[in-house]
Amino acid sequence: MRPALVRVDGVSKYYPRVHRPWERLRAFAALVAGREPQGGARVLQDISLEIMPGESFGIIGENGAGKSTLLKVLTGVISPSRGSVSVNARVAALLELGAGFQPEFSGMDNVRMKASLLGLSSKQLNQRMDDILAFADIGEYVHEPVKHYSSGMVVRLGFAVVAASDPEILITDEVLAVGDESFQKKCINWIESFLHRGNTLLMVSHSMYLVQKLCQRALWLHEGRARQQGEVFEVTQSYLAWHELRSAKEKLGREAQPGNGGMYRIDSFTLHGQGSTGVAQPVIDTSGEAGGKVEVRLGMGEDIGADMVLYSPDGRPPVALFGIGRADGTPVYGVDSDFDRAGPLQIDPHRFRYRIRFNAPALLPGSYSVRGHAMDPEGLRLCDTTERRLRVMGDSREWGFVRLPHDWS
Amino acid sequence: MNLFSNSIFTQLVSRSIRTDYLENLTGFAWLILQPLLLLAVYAFVFTNIFQARIPNDAGIGFVPYLAVAFWPWTAFSEAILKGSNTVVANAALIGKVAFPGELLPLSMVSATFVMHTAGYLAVLIVLQASGTYIHWLGVALALPLLLLLWLFACAITLFTSALQVFVRDVAQILPPLMTFWFFTTPILYGTSLLPESLRAWLDWNPMTWFVSRLRDLVLLGQYPLSWVDLLAPVLVPALLWLGLKFFRRFAGHFEDFL
Numbered sequence: 316m317r318p319a320l321v322r323v324d325g326v327s328k329y330y331p332r333v334h335r336p337w338e339r340l341r342a343f344a345a346l347v348a349g350r351e352p353q354g355g356a357r358v359l360q361d362i363s364l365e366i367m368p369g370e371s372f373g374i375i376g377e378n379g380a381g382k383s384t385l386l387k388v389l390t391g392v393i394s395p396s397r398g399s400v401s402v403n404a405r406v407a408a409l410l411e412l413g414a415g416f417q418p419e420f421s422g423m424d425n426v427r428m429k430a431s432l433l434g435l436s437s438k439q440l441n442q443r444m445d446d447i448l449a450f451a452d453i454g455e456y457v458h459e460p461v462k463h464y465s466s467g468m469v470v471r472l473g474f475a476v477v478a479a480s481d482p483e484i485l486i487t488d489e490v491l492a493v494g495d496e497s498f499q500k501k502c503i504n505w506i507e508s509f510l511h512r513g514n515t516l517l518m519v520s521h522s523m524y525l526v527q528k529l530c531q532r533a534l535w536l537h538e539g540r541a542r543q544q545g546e547v548f549e550v551t552q553s554y555l556a557w558h559e560l561r562s563a564k565e566k567l568g569r570e571a572q573p574g575n576g577g578m579y580r581i582d583s584f585t586l587h588g589q590g591s592t593g594v595a596q597p598v599i600d601t602s603g604e605a606g607g608k609v610e611v612r613l614g615m616g617e618d619i620g621a622d623m624v625l626y627s628p629d630g631r632p633p634v635a636l637f638g639i640g641r642a643d644g645t646p647v648y649g650v651d652s653d654f655d656r657a658g659p660l661q662i663d664p665h666r667f668r669y670r671i672r673f674n675a676p677a678l679l680p681g682s683y684s685v686r687g688h689a690m691d692p693e694g695l696r697l698c699d700t701t702e703r704r705l706r707v708m709g710d711s712r713e714w715g716f717v718r719l720p721h722d723w724s
Numbered sequence: 725m726n727l728f729s730n731s732i733f734t735q736l737v738s739r740s741i742r743t744d745y746l747e748n749l750t751g752f753a754w755l756i757l758q759p760l761l762l763l764a765v766y767a768f769v770f771t772n773i774f775q776a777r778i779p780n781d782a783g784i785g786f787v788p789y790l791a792v793a794f795w796p797w798t799a800f801s802e803a804i805l806k807g808s809n810t811v812v813a814n815a816a817l818i819g820k821v822a823f824p825g826e827l828l829p830l831s832m833v834s835a836t837f838v839m840h841t842a843g844y845l846a847v848l849i850v851l852q853a854s855g856t857y858i859h860w861l862g863v864a865l866a867l868p869l870l871l872l873l874w875l876f877a878c879a880i881t882l883f884t885s886a887l888q889v890f891v892r893d894v895a896q897i898l899p900p901l902m903t904f905w906f907f908t909t910p911i912l913y914g915t916s917l918l919p920e921s922l923r924a925w926l927d928w929n930p931m932t933w934f935v936s937r938l939r940d941l942v943l944l945g946q947y948p949l950s951w952v953d954l955l956a957p958v959l960v961p962a963l964l965w966l967g968l969k970f971f972r973r974f975a976g977h978f979e980d981f982l
Binding site for chain 2: 333340387392424430437
């Protein structure tokens with residue numbers, strides 16, 4: 316087995332509080348004494364990862380989750396408060412727009428400076444200068460001071476030098492987003508051929524599409540901790556699902572909760588899947604109040620079944636409505652028993668059981684909620700609502716909620 | 725240290741020379757002109773107002789006596805003051821790009837010395853043209869001395885530039901300290917004119933050794949060897965090594981404080 320190119324072992328990073336002079340002095344005194352300064356922001360906590368040669372690795376997470384700090388630790392710009400980092404390769408990092416660029420100087424001068432920072436000798440630089448200028452493609456602007464550049468031009472120049480420096484590991488922090496469409500494509504093409512040549516990529520991005528396209532593995536950072544690490548689709552999907560849930564929660568806080576005071580109400584609601592292979596999936600009982608907290612997991616294309624028992628005070632059968640929506644509340648499909656003219660099974664004078672099965676639904680991987688509603692017998696008034704979580708697992712880079720039947724010709 | 729083969733270093737040196745001295749066409753002219761004007765001011769003040777006394781046994785005029793020591797001092801002092809600021813001033817670079825941070829102060833000190841050495845040679849030529857006898861062999865022999873002065877400035881700046889990241893007051897304390905150092909170095913006066921008790925103290929000032937050796941070489945063509953001459957080539961590199969250790973010890977924490 317080949318040794319890891321990048322090894323991060325239990326890394327934590329605290330930023331000491333240094334706003335006031337005495338805080339600076341105290342922190343400095345701690346450093347002189349060989350201790351870590353106390354207090355301050357905990358930006359990273361106990362992060363470990365290993366990246367093998369030829370691997371591509373994505374780091375995702377909210378703003379302020381510690382992604383950029385992790386990259387800084389990896390590139391050696393800052394030293395970790397605890398833990399160790401070793402990188403055994405020629406690294407080129409593109410951490411920030413025009414890092415190391417001096418605005419007063421021309422693009423050409425800055426290319427020379429940046430190239431020296433990346434370890435290119437002047438001989439190598441002269442050989443590759445034409446390639447750099449062709450890649451950046453900013454024309455005569457290269458002789459203008461960088462302060463007159465647009466941010467896109469700065470990125471073009473920066474990426475062009477990085478590409479020319481022929482690194483073994485490329486580390487980028489969400490800088491490509493600044494370039495225009497065609498330049499982004501150029502960069503992505505370059506990165507793909509770079510990976511194809513057996514090199515290693517470490518990227519931070521908020522574009523799950525890019526991460527899924529370019530990376531094999533991913534790390535989800537949440538508030539400085541590693542929340543999940545593993546295969547890229549698994550990690551990005553749980554990250555997206557978490558986002559959807561969070562925005563759904565916010566939405567719920569704003570809207571009035573549906574009243575539970577209706578005459579017709581839900582007695583129990585059970586969600587279960589049955590694999591297309593016929594293997595029964597775990598069924599989660601939901602009679603408890605905390606039912607919504609557990610989720611049913613299904614593979615893509617497996618059947619979804621739901622059982623709902625409705626209570627009717629006057630003995631007339633209520634109408635049942637089933638709906639599937641994304642975790643953020645966007646409806647995907649809903650149908651009621653009235654429209655389908657489906658009848659319930661009467662359990663006792665006041666209770667009716669509805670069963671529904673969605674056959675091999677085309678739901679794409681992600682987090683969903685399945686809702687059951689009790690309506691009055693006329694199907695006019697919504698009386699009660701309950702909801703269960705459903706997680707569809709699978710590898711897919713398709714867009715949207717459902718897979719539409721299609722063929723290429 | 726392998727400084728010269730490192731192209732980051734040469735890039736940084738040429739960058740500082742260009743921003744600090746060659747921004748405009750007259751930049752280089754001012755580099756010569758400004759110290760010349762300053763020299764004229766000092767010459768006027770100290771020969772006419774304060775009536776400064778210099779040891780006149782060798783028949784050296786006040787202006788050459790001052791000029792030969794004043795230039796290296798200016799380079800030394802300016803290098804330290806500018807170099808100390810470099811880490812704080814380049815916070816953006818330090819926080820974004822991984823490179824040996826000590827190159828920032830070292831390149832600034834070096835750029836200052838390169839420019840002032842050019843000015844120094846120009847002034848020596850002006851002195852020669854105006855009738856002072858310059859010992860050019862002594863000037864050649866003074867180059868190792870200037871090299872040592874450069875290393876000395878590098879060493880000090882490594883300490884001060886790193887310290888300034890943590891204690892910003894360094895920027896305020898340093899200029900008066902350098903002025904104090906200027907006046908406690910026999911640049912405007914000669915040690916032989918001082919009271920005996922004070923002279924003993926001044927001998928502990930390393931700059932006293934630098935400027936008197938420079939005068940001996942350039943103006944008198946003499947080199948009286950003493951134990952300091954053997955010690956200095958050992959002590960200065962040792963101090964530089966300590967400075968590098970100090971700088972690198974704290975370099976990983978710069979970003980937290982910038």
